[in-house]
Amino acid sequence: MHAETLGPLRRPASRWLSLALVLPLSLTLLLHPVLLLDSRGQYSHGVLMLMLWGIAAGYVHGVGFDPQARAWRLVFHPLLAWSLMALAYAALLTP
Structure with a gap:
């Protein structure tokens, strides 16, 4: 299927x-989880x-998996994923 016929969130650019x-988030959690500690060390x-x-x-969106069930589409929606990853980056960048 051509990228023009896909929705904007199903195009290869959004998956990339x-x-x-x-x-970077998953590597940070795997290799240096100490960055996630708060000021109390927890x-x-x-x-x-x-x-x-x-x-x-x-990962679900990035590898190209498109859930069929409505509930799973909501749970793994790319806009939700990007929002939660933005929260994760904010948590990593705040001291």
Whole structure:
């Protein structure tokens, strides 16, 4: 199927964007999780859960998987993934 006939969120450029956003986050969590500690030296489990949800949704969208069920489409929607990944980047960049 040609990219012109796909919706803007199903085009290869948006899928590459998802992968470009998710790879540094997942590598950070894997290789240097200390960056996620707060000022008290603890993890914020709520932020971590949302971050992992964004990473999972980013991978689902980035590799080209399109869920058929409405519930899964909402859970793994790319706009939700990008929003959660933005939250993750904000959490990583704030001291």
